[in-house]
Amino acid sequence: MTSQVSVQDHVELVRRTAESPAPGRSAVAASWRRSLMHHQLDPAEIRRPDRVPQSTLRERREAAQDLLRIAGPILNRLAAAAMDTGSAVILSGPDGLILEERSHPADSADFGGAGLAAGASWSEADEGTNGIGTCLTERRPVVIWHDQHFHTRNLALTCMGAPIEAPGGGLAGVVDISSCRRDLSEAQARLIGLTVQDAATRIGCELFAAAFPKARIIVMPGDPAQGPCQIAVDRDDLILGCNRAARRAFGITDADIALHRPAADLLRDAAGGTRGGLQDALRSEVLRALRRAGGNVSAAARDLRIGRATLYRKMDALGLRAERQN
Numbered sequence: 095m096t097s098q099v100s101v102q103d104h105v106e107l108v109r110r111t112a113e114s115p116a117p118g119r120s121a122v123a124a125s126w127r128r129s130l131m132h133h134q135l136d137p138a139e140i141r142r143p144d145r146v147p148q149s150t151l152r153e154r155r156e157a158a159q160d161l162l163r164i165a166g167p168i169l170n171r172l173a174a175a176a177m178d179t180g181s182a183v184i185l186s187g188p189d190g191l192i193l194e195e196r197s198h199p200a201d202s203a204d205f206g207g208a209g210l211a212a213g214a215s216w217s218e219a220d221e222g223t224n225g226i227g228t229c230l231t232e233r234r235p236v237v238i239w240h241d242q243h244f245h246t247r248n249l250a251l252t253c254m255g256a257p258i259e260a261p262g263g264g265l266a267g268v269v270d271i272s273s274c275r276r277d278l279s280e281a282q283a284r285l286i287g288l289t290v291q292d293a294a295t296r297i298g299c300e301l302f303a304a305a306f307p308k309a310r311i312i313v314m315p316g317d318p319a320q321g322p323c324q325i326a327v328d329r330d331d332l333i334l335g336c337n338r339a340a341r342r343a344f345g346i347t348d349a350d351i352a353l354h355r356p357a358a359d360l361l362r363d364a365a366g367g368t369r370g371g372l373q374d375a376l377r378s379e380v381l382r383a384l385r386r387a388g389g390n391v392s393a394a395a396r397d398l399r400i401g402r403a404t405l406y407r408k409m410d411a412l413g414l415r416a417e418r419q420n
Contacts, residue, residue: 101138101246108137108244121232122223122242128231129222129244140247143220145213146191158187161258161266162194164300168293169196169269176271177201181286182210184270188260190217190227193267204274208251221245225253226268233257233265234319235291237283252278254287256294259321261305263338269294295321302326302337309334310399312357312375316343329400331357331376331408358411377412380405384414 111120112127129135146154155162165185173183173196182197182205192214197205205211209221218227222244229236235256240249253272260266269290273283298321303311306326316323316339323340327333332354336346346360358376380398387393395405408414 104241104246104249105137107241121228121236122238125218125223125228125231126244129218133219133222135222135244137222137244138246142207142209142247143214143216145211146215148213151193151213154187154191155193158193158267160301160304161185161187161297164304165194165258165269165297168297169194172269172271172289172293173197176286179273180275181271181273184210184226184268184272186216186226186230186268186270188230188265188267189215190220190230190268191215192226201274205272208248208272208274210251210272221248224248224251225255225270225272229255229257229268229270230265235287235294237280237287239280239283250274250276252283254283254290256287256291258294258301259298259338261302261335261337263341266298266301269297298337299324302335306334308399310379312379314340314343314375316340325357327357328354329398329404333357333360376408377414380408380412380414 108126108130111123112130130137145151162185169183169185176183177196177198180198180201182195182201184192185194186192192210192212195205195210195212209216215221216224216226218224218231221227223238224243225236225238228238236254238253238255240252243249243251251272251274253270255268255270257268258266271286271290302324309326309328312325312327314323320339320342321337323343324337325333325340326335333346333351333356334354335351340346344360350360380394383394383397384391387397391405392402395402398405400408
């Protein structure tokens with residue numbers, strides 16, 4: 095597993111770039127600077143990352159059991175396609191510790207030799223610029239091409255990572271696909287990166303829903319790069335929680351959530367006093383429930399997990415009096 099870029103040339107490039115003004119203009123250069131100057135790493139260091147003891151890994155996996163349960167089927171689907179291309183599918187926690195790794199048995203020795211195995215830490219503080227640690231630091235999807243890695247020992251890798259959002263707005267971890275293939279083109283890597291990003295978004299959405307099992311989850315389109323807006327509300331449409339996309343789109347704060355403010359009020363504020371996106375979403379949600387119930391208000395109320403009288407009040411507030419059939 096070697097790169098066509100010489101070790102000495104890469105070391106000199108990293109040091110020269112990190113010490114120049116370039117990090118202000120390049121995300122990779124900024125990561126190189128952090129790795130060299132802040133984390134005090136040596137790009138020529140050949141020692142692979144240590145793995146935590148199995149007892150520690152078991153504890154970490156137990157603490158992340160919701161993440162592992164939800165991510166498992168999605169990772170399996172990714173791995174079914176990725177393993178045939180000589181790639182590994184990796185799930186890390188929010189600190190870069192690898193919790194799971196899936197690769198073809200024939201490739202396991204290569205990935206294990208590269209340190210891409212459960213129990214190894216790939217935080218930027220430990221491994222410098224890489225698809226897991228830099229993704230966590232930047233809080234955005236990244237593609238780290240061969241010689242964009244900080245350490246010379248990682249020059250054979252191409253890593254495509256995407257962050258998984260935690261229900262509280264932080265990060266739950268990273269989904270990463272790493273490849274040792276030299277013939278993987280940058281265009282192919284970007285395409286794989288989009289698939290990884292979609293998987294991370296789906297895991298984050300399912301984590302959010304699992305965090306509020308008794309709430310209604312209102313989903314609205316958001317920035318494609320951020321994923322959909324999700325807002326958890328109780329039977330009175332008081333906000334119980336929202337994801338990062340909703341916080342950004344509607345200016346929802348921790349204080350709003352702690353006070354369980356009415357969702358419609360917050361969205362009216364965000365829309366400048368007019369009926370906003372959430373009000374429209376609530377109206378659509380009630381309409382869908384009524385359609386599924388064939389116009390039966392009692393059945394629709396059960397579907398929405400609210401009382402019949404509450405649903406009548408919502409229908410009046412949302413201008414759905416004409417839908418009241420019984």
